[in-house]
Amino acid sequence: MTRSRVRLLCITSLLAIGLGTGLTPAAGTDAYDPWPGLVQDIFNNRAMNDGSDVVAIEMPARAEDAAIVPVTLRTKLSPADGRRVVSITLVIDKNPAPMAAKFALGADANVSEISTRVRVNNYTDVHAVAELSDGKLYMTKTYVKASGGCSAPAAKNADDAKARLGQMRYRQFAKTGQGPASGTREAQIMIGHPNNSGLQMDQVTQLYIPAFFVNELRLWQDDSPVLAMEGGISISEDPNIRFTYVSNGAKRFRAEAKDTDGHVFQHEWKADDSGT
Template identity: 75%
Template structure:
């Protein structure tokens, strides 16, 4: 993950322009001969071997995004029910973004998370890769292509004062109530965090200075004390991070979340499992 101070150094040194952003801030068409993926495999995955993941994981994104600052993405397990392997982690890489590793999701060993959805910034036309690590240590990759531009430099939806008042507010929603099935059955839930998630590329329209990178870089979720899902995030996760996922309930009475941002703030909240969290 790219820390805020390092990211600012990269911007000032001009490396961002090599990822498809012109001096004017407009996205330029990517040069197919300069495919960044081989270098990303080395930088992010230490050149570990990867297999075709079409029978392991699916990635779903719109081919042409309506809003480059909030592009929906869904990662879905395709492992057969009788497969002895399980998903251990999923890494989402937006190849042409200034900081390509958008998020790494670590999956609790007993929760069988099978689907994760969130919203991301896409800065220029790009391949997007999802790399699944299985419990046997193997890596499996799939990709899709997205037409979008300017997502990392798009102005925040909220003004600065509203964003400050919103920081750290967390909501939880569940989509299968306790009285609609067994307490240890499959469930779908959503955790939302109020945070500007500044990318470091957004310019203040009054001062013409760049707003420093400031984003949620850690999120941990538990049912009682059993880990469900963890996320290591970067600048590509959209404003007000929103994570929706499916998991298998273990009969826990509470659901708990803890988030940290790059300024060291810690946000915590706990909900009853049958509470809508609204």
Template identity: 55%
Template sequence: MLERLRGMIVAGMAAILAASVPIPASGAEEDGGAWADIVENVFDGRPMLADGVVTLEAPYRAEDAAIVPMTIAAGLPPEDGRRVERLTLVIDENPAPVAATFELGETAGVTRIATRVRVNRYTNVHAVAELSDGSLHVAEAFVKASGGCSAPAAKDPQEALAHLGEMKLRQFGRMSEPGGEGPRAEVQLMIRHPNNSGLQMDQLTRHYIPAHFVREVSILQGGDLVMRMEGGISLAEDPNFRFDFVPTGEPLRVEVVDTEDNVFQGEWPLEIARDS
């Protein structure tokens, strides 16, 4: 499915570069056609279960269409033998609707991921969880925002390039695991990158800025995968990801790859406080 998602992102970018114009806002709340097409083309038309396995937090009216917070959470009862293998965030009416796909490590225990996205017009947003038995589970939210994909960058382009790929890791200490069994860690990875969408205009030259964005982020704990993200133009400038996981005491290692094949790496020891 990851190859199909990558194809969806590439197809969306091709459409952007061909049209070179932003898509106007419209009443997406009344039109489910985009989601039906996404289910067919990205998820092979497989059934979607709206049963609470996955939830999605999103603002009904965004304060800034270029930086819209989204949080996906997914989990199963302890007695359930399945696990969540993959989470996908879809912004139905964006030019490239698959914003990000998160592959979760088998033993990492990730249950919650927060990030920020661009929203180009009034749209439904979907979070899809794929379980180890192949079933798909969905949550939906509606967001009122427009122009996020074409909004000018917040930072000076030269400054952005000077700090390209710089990373920070914020650590929020230890919290109880659902059910009270063992420690969990929560961190926020912040990446300096303009994440140019291909729809933004250079205010001096009046030419469109070429697309240049983070396409993959791999996070490992020792040699074990915590999370791998494949992203596209819908991720906001300076992408960041806040997530929880089960710590092993090994450092977190991060590798970021963008669409120009730049590779950025970082490593941080975990500094988790003891439970009080």
């Protein structure tokens, strides 16, 4: 999503809140359902099939902190199913920019679980839409009570955020009974970045901080794609992605991230390295 598009969505949301136009309903109300319009805007009005046997979404029913709400996406296809999950799109319906992230799953990585943290701006449905190799879309949803996550002040000050910009940490965890170089693995990638939403106010100048966020992340084991993310303003400060995959015996794990200001951050680790 372009920065101009994000800025327009943020301004529209602010005007709706400030002027009481009714475009953004009060927290806790369900008078307005944006989902049909989002199906058209994000998915080109493609048919949505029941995804209860395809993908699961887990979030707390009521968020403790609307700026860092945990979410887990889990594939549910039977091993005997000849199809595979190509991508999962996470949509937070009533956020200013509803498409939080789209995750593309590596063809040979067998990614089965993805966890991250998101901002939630209103009481809202949250949808997970899986695209399968049969070309069809499968949808499931949950409901989250939270408010103000997109406008919440940054947890770290600007100087700290600048010093940490683009710093990456990588951890991996062997599943029980699996060796360090093969089998199902659990890994985590963390990126130092303010991920400014465009709705946060500078506490000194009282001006809104421009949107500035990681909009692309790609992960490989050697040269084989594991996971790619197209991100938006709903991903929390310091993006943190935890996921499962099947190791192919690679020697290296590589990451590349890009943000909306054109910065490119790259790092690689030994495949059996669980440090920074």
